Amino acid sequence: MKNLQRLIPILEWLPNYTRSRFKGDFIAGITVAIILIPQGIAYALIAGLPPIYGLYCALVPQLVYAVFGSSRQVAIGPVAMDSLIVATGVSTLALAGSDSYIAIAILLAFMVGGIQFLLGVFRLGFVVNFLSKPVISGFTSAVALTIGINQFRNLFGVDFIQSDQIQYVLEDIWFTITDFNSHTTIIGLISVTVIIILRKINKKIPNALIVVVAGILTIRYFGNDFVDVAIVKDIPSGLPSFSFPELDISQMKELLPIALTLVMVGYLETISIGKSLEAKQDEYKIRPNQELMALGLSNMIGSWFKAYPSTSSFSRSAINQESGATTGMASLVSVFMVLITLLFLTPLFYHLPKTVLAAIIIVAVFGLVNIKEAI
Numbered sequence: 001m002k003n004l005q006r007l008i009p010i011l012e013w014l015p016n017y018t019r020s021r022f023k024g025d026f027i028a029g030i031t032v033a034i035i036l037i038p039q040g041i042a043y044a045l046i047a048g049l050p051p052i053y054g055l056y057c058a059l060v061p062q063l064v065y066a067v068f069g070s071s072r073q074v075a076i077g078p079v080a081m082d083s084l085i086v087a088t089g090v091s092t093l094a095l096a097g098s099d100s101y102i103a104i105a106i107l108l109a110f111m112v113g114g115i116q117f118l119l120g121v122f123r124l125g126f127v128v129n130f131l132s133k134p135v136i137s138g139f140t141s142a143v144a145l146t147i148g149i150n151q152f153r154n155l156f157g158v159d160f161i162q163s164d165q166i167q168y169v170l171e172d173i174w175f176t177i178t179d180f181n182s183h184t185t186i187i188g189l190i191s192v193t194v195i196i197i198l199r200k201i202n203k204k205i206p207n208a209l210i211v212v213v214a215g216i217l218t219i220r221y222f223g224n225d226f227v228d229v230a231i232v233k234d235i236p237s238g239l240p241s242f243s244f245p246e247l248d249i250s251q252m253k254e255l256l257p258i259a260l261t262l263v264m265v266g267y268l269e270t271i272s273i274g275k276s277l278e279a280k281q282d283e284y285k286i287r288p289n290q291e292l293m294a295l296g297l298s299n300m301i302g303s304w305f306k307a308y309p310s311t312s313s314f315s316r317s318a319i320n321q322e323s324g325a326t327t328g329m330a331s332l333v334s335v336f337m338v339l340i341t342l343l344f345l346t347p348l349f350y351h352l353p354k355t356v357l358a359a360i361i362i363v364a365v366f367g368l369v370n371i372k373e374a375i
Contacts, residue, residue: 009290010067013327024324029333031204031323032075032316036334037341038208039078039316041235041349042360046083046147047308048096049105051232052346054078056240058338061298061310066328066335068294070287071274073325075316075334076298080364081269082262082309084143089258093251096162102306104255107245109310110303111252111259116267117296125267125288136265137373144368147361149173154358155188157181157230183226184355187215191359199363204319208360215356216348223351230354235346239339240306266311270295273317280321 005011036058044054057078065076086105087096094101119127146166153160158179161172191211198207219226274286299309320330 006287006290008067009070009072009284009294010328012284013072017327017329021326022329024326025329026333028320028323028325028330030337031206032320032325032330033334033337034206034209035316035319036075036077036313037338038212038360039313039364040338041232041352042208042357042364043078043080043083044308045357046080046361046365047078047086047105048091049086049102049308050097051235051349052342053102053105053306053308055338055342055346056305057302057307057310059240059302059307059335059342060305061302061307062331062338063335064298064301065294066331068290068297069328070284070290070294071270071277072284072327073277073317073321073330074270074274074312075320075331076295076312077310077316078308079269079311079313080144080361081140081368082266082311084140084147084365084368085258085262085265086308087147088143089255089261093254103246104251105308106303106306107248107251108255108259108262109299109308110245110247111255112262112266112309113296113299113301113303115259115263115296116292117300119263119267120289120292120294120296123289125271125292134373136268137370139261140265141369141371141374144365148365151358151361151365154230154354155185155192155362157184157228157355181228184229184353187218187226187229187353188355188359191215191356192363195359195363203315204322211356211359212349212352215353216351219351219353226353232349232352232354232357235349237342237344237346239342242304243306245303262309262311266295266299266309267292269314270312273312273314277317277321281326283326 040054040058041051044051062076086108090101090104094104149166149169150162152173158176160176161168163169194211195207198205219229219231270291271288274291278286302310
């Protein structure tokens with residue numbers, strides 16, 4: 001039984017689960033889901049995917065991690081960092097948003113999961129210790145700047161060129177910024193300001209949800225005054241269908257460097273946040289190799305249900321713990337909320353202005369630029 005519990009950590013806490021624990025887990029699960037749903041939609045756009053894929057990414061991977069993860073408070077799902085790396089790697093092979101782009105992003109999740117799982121099985125968690133922090137920091141900062149600046153087209157409503165070569169984007173912004181759409185810009189800049197202020201007041205406030213709701217209500221009820229503001233429009237409802245990613249060997253060879261980057265970065269993020277949460281309690285211990293296997297299974301099985309690469313979120317994990325989560329039940333509650341959203345609530349996002357999503361993305365990714373580390 002002990003060996004089985006080590007392989008499937010949910011068996012350590014579920015048999016002795018009490019009603020008194022459920023209150024904290026339930027509140028934490030709802031709180032995380034409220035933040036996760038608008039973030040998922042925004043992060044899918046960072047990755048160059050249709051918004052619905054952010055919600056797919058928040059569904060099965062989170063469920064699998066709740067069963068196999070050794071941390072009981074880490075929140076798994078779409079994150080800005082992994083979405084950035086997906087966009088950087090996949091955009092060289094296909095046009096963002098196209099069917100082939102989506103298929104490659106899902107294949108990438110399968111590859112990342114397979115590598116993580118094998119590293120865990122062969123107990124190679126220590127390999128990450130050899131990854132230099134300045135290299136990861138520099139890579140993160142560069143990609144964050146590139147993605148953030150590319151979002152200015154949605155923030156200002158100007159059709160700037162999109163490129164992974166930042167100098168061309170900045171040049172185009174310099175010459176065409178005067179063409180900005182005033183309504184789009186006002187809504188976008190107010191959203192950025194509100195998110196930053198609410199973050200400073202209390203990180204537990206669901207700032208993304210607040211600006212999303214405000215943006216939707218503004219367009220819904222004052223739409224005649226804002227006809228020139230681009231909106232998300234239809235997000236399909238329903239659950240992702242089951243299918244295996246198409247294994248194209250030549251494509252997999254091209255994706256391997258980006259897959260290895262995602263493996264390392266995803267594992268580092270999970271171990272970092274997991275260790276910091278572990279230090280605040282004495283009920284469980286993080287097991288690095290188990291975390292690799294759990295992440296691997298989350299990404300592999302997630303890819304069968306149309307998820308792109310996912311890992312743990314620093315912000316959502318911290319909020320999960322602060323809101324009272326003590327077990328993986330909180331993640332199961334979040335999964336249920338995402339399920340309800342996919343089945344019934346996606347039409348509510350029809351009037352969501354793209355500039356609001358750009359604001360969420362810009363604040364999230366510019367927060368990843370680490371100037372101190374560079375100095």
